[in-house]
């Protein structure tokens with residue numbers, strides 16, 4: 379084992395809202411020798427709550443609104459991508475980034491873009507995952523960290539965490555417990571991924 383310090387992998391976290399997973403990713407990087415640093419937090423939503431949280435933690439933030447691009451998803455992604463490349467980003471972590479990506483952005487970051495999804499994929503891709511798990515009578519729910527491919531909430535699974543569904547559970551209560559599991563799982567998976575990353 380070499381004792382030489384390895385430069386942390388430069389990660390961008392993409393958010394659309396609260397950014398609680400993003401905050402967990404930053405905290406883990408700042409508190410432990412995780413092998414990555416959150417070098418940028420980018421949102422497609424101006425004023426997204428998570429941007430102020432990231433700034434308060436000393437992380438650079440950027441906004442790339444999608445609205446000016448109308449239905450042209452790829453044009454918006456080109457604007458996002460330019461910000462990522464300018465910042466020297468090596469790995470992208472989607473954390474509640476509520477945009478369906480085109481094959482252009484997915485292809486450009488293939489093998490270097492992760493997502494967290496609040497279900498035990500392949501169960502319940504898309505929205506309303508907790509309500510669907512409860513309605514199905516499932517005994518457990520959870521979350522998945524996976525590599526991003528062209529299909530929505532598809533792609534090779536890097537890890538999952540399981541949470542019991544209890545009698546009388548509501549989607550809100552379950553979401554809260556799954557979020558706690560997400561905040562533990564995502565930093566651990568991202569750190570492991572970055573440790574194994576082949577850097578050019």
Ligand code: GAR
Nearest residue numbers: 395396397398399400474494495496
């Ligand atoms: C998280 O539960 C995440 O798994 C989910 O959005 C939430 C974002 O919360 N992502 C998806 O549904 C993606 N398909 P956060 O902003 O507090 O991290």
